[in-house]
Amino acid sequence: MTDHPLPSWRNGPARTAILDFVARVTAENGPDHVPQPERIAVFDNDGTLWCEQPYQVQVFFLTDRVRELAAKDPALAARQPFKAFLEGDHATLHALGKQGIQELFFATHAGMTEDEFAVLARDWLARAKHPKLGRTFPQLTYQPQLELLDFLRANGFKIFVASGGGMDLIRAFSEDTYGIPPEQIIGSSMKLRFEAGDAGVSIVKLGELNSFDDREEKVVNIGLHIGRRPIFCFGNSDGDLAMLRYTLAGKGARLGLLLHHDDAEREFAYDRDFPLSPLVEALEKADAYGITVVSMQNAWSTVFPDAAAP
Structure with a gap:
């Protein structure tokens, strides 16, 4: 734990809530002490740990993958929904919904081994850039969240990501x-x-959706993969509400945080108007459910690493 934890977090309700919660669960003789093995934190990914506008990163990855496939099979470019990706047809993409995009994403990687996909993904992440912000997508992680991850780890938390995006x-x-x-x-x-x-032993992708990790399914998969109820949860949309409520419903000290994108100058401002991942119910019922809303504009002194902002 550093002398000045969370330097990119401004003094205010969100930072205070985090520091107070961590202090209480780590105080060995305190009434809210939580043994280290039970200090489980879960974070959503898109829009919580990195930028998800104007689309989730998976959409940009899928668009480039469709371009590759269309170069080999030009007839693909005339077929929907592939045509919509190549033309940037926002209405069609939004109509597909997050699950529909995920299913299409998986279909375009059928027949690959896990190792082949990992090489493809790492190569793309190293070179692809956000169309507006001009940085690679891993460079568009949020600096305050990177500090929070470090702070939690320094205090004995084990951190998981639970995302609607593709796990691989x-x-x-x-x-x-x-x-x-x-x-x-x-x-x-x-x-x-x-x-x-003869070629070896491997795991091959079949191109079919196994589990769409969103809303209530996030909670099911947390139970399946972690086996402990988290005590800390951070999300940013209605897709994270079930996970937040599940975390807060447990006994003892708990903290649930909801990032509100209200900073059009440094990032983007949106909530209910983002069709692929709206924020409506979670924001309206945050107080009733005991969720702490984090205003990006008010709580963060910087957004991206190295103070890079649009």
């Missing part, structure tokens, strides 16, 4: 960027098949 894409950068190893990533997943032959 997040695993391709999570350890280098967040310090969170791949085994602590929970996300939407595709069906897999074990193969053994």
Whole structure:
């Protein structure tokens, strides 16, 4: 624990809530002490740990993948929904919804081994840049959240990501960027098949959705993959509300945080108007559920690392 934890967090209700909560659960003789093995924190990814506007990063990845496939099969470019991706047809993309995009994403990687996909994902993440902000997507993680991850780890927390995004894409950068190893990533997943032959032993992607890790399914997958109820949760949309409520419903000290994107100058301002991942119910019922709302504009002195902002 540093002398000045969370330097990019301004003094205010959110920073105070975090510091107070961590102090209480780590005080060995205090009434709210939580043994270290039970200090489980879960974070959403898109819009909570890194930028998700104007689309989740997975959409940009999928668009580039469709371009690659269309170069090999030009007829693909005339078919929907592939045509919409290539033309930036916002209405069609929004109509697909987050699950529809996820299903299409998985379909375009059918037949790859997990190792092949990891190489493809890491190469793309190293070179692809956000169309407005001009940085690679891992460079668009939020500096205050990186500090929070470090602060929690320094205080004995084990941190998991529970995301609606594709699990394998997040695993391709999570350890280098967040310090969170791949085994602590929970996300939407595709069906897999074990193969053994002359070429070796591998796991192959079947191109079909296995689990769409959003809303109530996030809670189910937390139970399946973690086996402990988190005591700390951070999200940013209605897709995270079930996870927040599950965290806060447990016994003892708990903290649930909801990031509100209200900073159009340094990032983007949106909530209910983002069709792919709206923030409506969680924001309206935050007080009733005991959720602490974090205003990006008010709570963070900087947004991206190195003070890079649009």
